[in-house]
Amino acid sequence: MRNGSSSLRGPLLACILAGLIATMPAEVATAAETPAGPLTIASQGSFFVGGRETRSDTLSTLPAYAPSGTITVDQVYVRYQIPVDARRPALTLIHGCCLTGKTWETTPDGRMGWDEFFVRRGFPTYVIDQAGRGRSAVSPVAINAVKMGRAAPETLPPVVSAGHEPAWAIFRFGPEYPQVFPGMRFPLGAQGEFWKQMVADWAATLPTPNPTVPALSELARRLDGTVLISHSQSGIYPFQTAALDRTGIRGLVAIEPAACPDPAKDDMAPYRDLPILVLFGDYVDLVPRWAPRLKLCRAFVAAANAAGGKAELVLLPEIGIAGNSHMLMQDTNSLEVADWLAGWLDRHVPARP
């Protein structure tokens, strides 16, 4: 059933162990105490925001299903849990490229995800699947049009799967596959479970702005207040959402954003007086894909603040937290990072009245 798994893990193990031994501090930094014991929530559930109906004659090439009809696309799936007596602001967790809301749930090595951690800390927590990802539908009509001979192969949607090996450096597990950065904290022993989180990515097939952006705006209005917390490829979405409509947006946290607004092109007015945090892990300047992104985000933070903003850029090593990969919400110190973030939110985003 499996192939290739051992070939990926074999050379790695030696590499990881060497890295761990070489970099293990005399006293391991104490992670925030993992919350334990039963969890009591006031309520939970799921729903959709956004979406539009569209008609097509290429819904199916199978006889069991009719080719013509209406389907709904561009909606965004949202799952939430509300703590009892919630006074802290609602958080909306937005995953990155080639992943789904699973990003924020149980880590690959089986520890508590940020979704539950923040509920236990008193934050109503909403986890989405971006438009066209996970439980948020994609449309197969362009594929079926080609299969039916009604359109040319070059019109096929550019659907991407990120391979484990090329993704390695993007996730900053190491400079290139299968090397590992010394002290890097992603639980590589459970990488097989992490790779299972990855899904085909249809983002490049979707309109601009990504339909996730107006859907997040609808969610912010519906919740009457939420902090939008993005990761990686979704990094720009909260900024675009604020530029569309500030209603309901109580703060922006961009974790390892693939892009920040560009001060040379973008209006900084939407970010005035809004608590904004841009957060990066470790090794950023060691990876060619990430170094320029950090630089652009630094420029954005400076420009936003010059225009009356309250933006802040934090590199975790600068506050004494070392070894974080791009997937810092799954790293072995993920709850230490979450604990710090909860503190930042308490300091910058007031409790609910």
Next chain:
Amino acid sequence: MRNGSSSLRGPLLACILAGLIATMPAEVATAAETPAGPLTIASQGSFFVGGRETRSDTLSTLPAYAPSGTITVDQVYVRYQIPVDARRPALTLIHGCCLTGKTWETTPDGRMGWDEFFVRRGFPTYVIDQAGRGRSAVSPVAINAVKMGRAAPETLPPVVSAGHEPAWAIFRFGPEYPQVFPGMRFPLGAQGEFWKQMVADWAATLPTPNPTVPALSELARRLDGTVLISHSQSGIYPFQTAALDRTGIRGLVAIEPAACPDPAKDDMAPYRDLPILVLFGDYVDLVPRWAPRLKLCRAFVAAANAAGGKAELVLLPEIGIAGNSHMLMQDTNSLEVADWLAGWLDRHVPARP
């Protein structure tokens, strides 16, 4: 942003209202009392079962992502909640065609889903996304091979979206779109939210048996005991899982299965001494797609029992519950049906030791 929504809902409203007024009983059947108040759980989380690694050179046609590498496919996403002091058997909820695990969550009109209901009743509850659906990845390699000119258009995978109109009769909202069966209990006023649950279906592109089947077997072994509860297109999977390996399977519940094992072809031995329930809603014999399926399932139940089985087929109207569509876990009396099912489970599947 939206189009077509009002065109779908306009003529319907009159139809629904007419249906409601015509068929409203003098005393509406009392649904089981909806559990309310805070929910305390012992634990929750998510993980994957199944999956295999495969290499490809057509992972991407975009310059930002390499075309060559290893991806993981055929895994099955599982999300669970464990009640405090759980003594009842673990349930695994398996959705049907063109849908995801969302099927069992909050209903389109915002009521509690079966996922939470059964946790509140003391059942550890596991909700999956079938292989190739929702948070369980599909592979784009066959699409990209055609886009790159390396394969012919007819090799494209047969990916299906079910249109609202043709799906109408399949879901048994009425005999055909937009007619509504008298007394039918699906919350059609919230149909827009229901259509957002539907996703493109890659089932026909997957190997036989569907990778969900061995993944369910892995899950049953891992949980050391679970009742597999299927719906619609997934109806045959629990039977196939039991035929593969009975380990960990404590019972089978097929809700509105698209197929039961065929006594003319399939061995009945795997079903000996196993509690089995086949459950259908209302109007089954009025829809040409469903009548023969019911007939086959009746034949299966008879054959399974003749071979030493403990199988039972129940039509809800025969036990006094009328008006259920194919989506009975979302109908307005969904918790009444769940309540009855919880009772059936208590009578047929012993509590955990």
